[in-house]
Amino acid sequence: xxxxxxxxxxxxxxxxxxxxxxxxxxxxxxxxxxxxxxxxxxxxxxxxxxxxxxxxxxxxxxxxxxxxxxxxxxxxxxxxxxxxxxxxxxxxxxxxxxxxxxxxxxxxxxxxxxxxxxxxxxxxxxxxxxxxxxxxxxxxxxxxxxxxxxxxxxxxxxxxxxxxxxxxxxxxxxxxxxxxxxxxxxxxxxxxxxxxxxxxxxxxxxxxxxxxxxxxxxxxxxxxxxxxxxxxxxxxxxxxxxxxxxxxxxxxxxxxxxxxxxxxxxxxxxxxxxxxxxxxxxxxxxxxxxxxxxxxxxxxxxxxxxxxxxxxxxxxxxxxxxxxxxxxxxxxxxxxxxxxxxxxxxxxxxxxxxxxxxxxxxxxxxxxxxxxxxxxxxxxxxxxxxxxx
Numbered sequence: 001x002x003x004x005x006x007x008x009x010x011x012x013x014x015x016x017x018x019x020x021x022x023x024x025x026x027x028x029x030x031x032x033x034x035x036x037x038x039x040x041x042x043x044x045x046x047x048x049x050x051x052x053x054x055x056x057x058x059x060x061x062x063x064x065x066x067x068x069x070x071x072x073x074x075x076x077x078x079x080x081x082x083x084x085x086x087x088x089x090x091x092x093x094x095x096x097x098x099x100x101x102x103x104x105x106x107x108x109x110x111x112x113x114x115x116x117x118x119x120x121x122x123x124x125x126x127x128x129x130x131x132x133x134x135x136x137x138x139x140x141x142x143x144x145x146x147x148x149x150x151x152x153x154x155x156x157x158x159x160x161x162x163x164x165x166x167x168x169x170x171x172x173x174x175x176x177x178x179x180x181x182x183x184x185x186x187x188x189x190x191x192x193x194x195x196x197x198x199x200x201x202x203x204x205x206x207x208x209x210x211x212x213x214x215x216x217x218x219x220x221x222x223x224x225x226x227x228x229x230x231x232x233x234x235x236x237x238x239x240x241x242x243x244x245x246x247x248x249x250x251x252x253x254x255x256x257x258x259x260x261x262x263x264x265x266x267x268x269x270x271x272x273x274x275x276x277x278x279x280x281x282x283x284x285x286x287x288x289x290x291x292x293x294x295x296x297x298x299x300x301x302x303x304x305x306x307x308x309x310x311x312x313x314x315x316x317x318x319x320x321x322x323x324x325x326x327x328x329x330x331x332x333x334x335x336x337x338x339x340x341x342x343x344x345x346x347x348x349x350x351x352x353x354x355x356x357x358x359x360x361x362x363x364x365x366x367x368x369x370x371x372x373x374x375x376x377x378x379x380x381x382x383x384x385x386x387x388x389x
Contacts, residue, residue: 020039020225020230021039021227021230021231023035023039024036024039024227026234026237028274029237029238029240029274029276030274030276032234032237032238033166033238033276036166036227036234037166037167037169039224039227040163040166040167040224040225040226040227041167041171041224043103043107043167043222043223043224044221044222044223044224045103045106045222046106046108046221046222047106048089048105048106050106051089051106051108051111052081052089053081054108054217054218054221055068055089055108055111055112055113056068056079056080056081057217058108058214058217058218059071059112059113059214060079061076062209062210062213063076064076066078066079067079068087068113069113069210070087070112070113070114070115070118071090071092071112071113071114071149071153071156072090072114072115072118072119072122072134072137072140072149072150072153073114073115073118073136073137074137074139074150074152074153075115084116085116086116087113087114087115087116088113088114088116088119089111089112089113089114090111090112090113090114090119090122091105091110091111092110092111092112092157092160092161092164093110093160093161093164093177093192094123094124094125094192095124096124096187096188097124097177097184097187097188097189097190097191097192098168098175098176098177098188098189098190098191099175101173102168102173102174102175103173103174104164104167104168104174104175104177107164107167107222108218108221108222109160109163109164109167109218109222109224109226110160110163110164112160115136115137117136118134118136118137118140121134121136121137121142122140122142122147124187125142125145125146125147126145126146126147126183126184126192126193126194127146127147127148127149127157127158127161127192127193127194127197127198127201128143128146128147128148128183128193128194128197129141129146129148129197130143130146130148131143131146131147131148137150139151145183145185146183146194151204151205152205153205154201154204154205155201155202155203155204155205155206155207155211156205156210156211157198157201158198158199158201158202158205159202159207159211159226159228159229159232159235160226161179161192161198162179162198162202162228162235162238162239163226163227163228164177164179165177165178165179166227166238167224168190175190176190177190177191177192178190178191178192178277178301179191179192179193179195179198179239179277180192180193180194180195180277180279180301181193181194181195181196181277181279181280181281181282181298181301181353181354182194182279182298182300182301191301193279195239195277195279195280195353196280196353196354199235199239199353202228202232202235206232207229207232211229212229215229215230238276239276239277239280240280240353245352245353245355245357246273246275246352247272247352247357247358248271248272248273248274248275248352249269249270249271249272249275249278249281249350249352250269250270250272250350250358251267251268251269251270251348251350251358251360252268252269252270252309253267253268254267254268254342254348254360255267255268255319256342257319257322259315259318259322260318262314262315262338262340262341263314263315263318263319264314264315264318264319264322265313265314265336265340265341265342266311266312266313266314266319266336266340267283267311267312267313267336267340267348268309268310268311268312268330269309269310269311269312269350270307270308270309270310271304271305271306271307271308271310272306273306274303274304274305274306275303275304276303277301277302277303278299278300278301278302278303278304278310279298279299279300279301279302280352280353281298281299281350281351281352282295282296282297282298282299282350282351282354283295283296283297283299283312283339283340283348283349283350283351284296284297284348284349284351284356285339285340285341285342285346285347285348285349286346286347286348286349286359295349295351295354296339297312297336297337297339297340299312299334300334302332304331304332305331308331308332309329309330309331309332310330310331310332310333310334311327311330311332311333311334312334312336312340313333313334313335313336313340314335314336314338314340314341316333316335347359347360348360
């Protein structure tokens with residue numbers, strides 16, 4: 001009889017999870033983001049104090065009743081709360097990165113039991129591969145700004161962070177959280193990285209029974225689910241890593257106008273489709289036509305729309321003065337770092353999620369004068385853009 005009831009319970013849970021997503025629209029990344037957010041928004045908020053008890057259920061050791069499994073050390077300890085001596089509450093998305101004074105602070109989807117000492121070491125670090133092996137959590141590695149968890153929870157971590165990105169989009173008294181390619185080293189800023197690494201972890205460590213059970217328990221408490229546990233394929237629709245790349249950003253022009261210093265150096269980029277997070281893209285400069293130096297400039301965390309023209313400029317003010325009215329044709333202007341230092345036969349490279357997707361090696365030596373004419377000249381403009389003239 002127990003076997004039959006257990007089977008019925010699991011079947012009911014599965015059907016419930018599928019019905020939960022009836023109104024989700026997967027026809028585009030933006031519609032999926034919007035409908036998922038609306039679905040998991042406005043959950044039943046629990047107190048941070050009550051999370052001590054809830055975590056004893058959500059992270060219970062299935063092989064050792066009365067114990068819980070700690071997220072980073074991966075050891076099983078007594079579930080009883082002893083004032084945080086044996087375990088405490090870890091915010092996977094660090095509390096200092098935008099969660100304080102909001103309902104996100106006690107969201108159970110983002111909380112895991114952790115060894116207190118290891119939790120302190122992890123702090124508010126971003127997530128990425130590499131670094132020094134931790135002397136207590138031996139499967140974890142760290143640098144000054146990053147934390148790499150054990151292999152068997154990397155996907156769990158990624159899916160928690162993806163949930164937080166979708167759940168918290170700047171509603172009333174809520175943070176606007178974003179998983180980005182750029183590492184966040186500033187407390188109070190509500191971004192966390194590294195997106196390309198988290199996408200890899202999501203694929204490398206698929207959803208397991210522990211996550212599924214945990215999702216069900218939290219659903220019973222909060223009334224909302226982590227959609228990336230129930231539907232892992234949503235990740236590829238939203239962030240584009242199903243083993244392929246979107247190639248949504250293209251290089252349209254390389255500029256080095258005759259201005260003082262590096263003020264005339266800039267790049268013209270074009271969005272071929274909507275890009276929810278531009279920081280998955282970056283730029284590299286292969287000096288003197290030589291081999292690649294890799295990605296040197298990560299674009300900022302911002303959304304752009306299909307058809308947008310983007311100017312990445314060392315001195316936006318100088319370029320605006322030089323181009324005159326044509327400057328207004330750019331939809332976004334981004335301040336570039338000194339990595340954008342191309343000249344002569346330098347090759348410009350575009351990266352997506354750390355992968356090289358475009359290289360421009362041949363430069364047509366032209367420039368535009370103040371009257372909108374294209375002139376052959378000393379240093380550079382390639383295809384300034386079709387909007388001129």
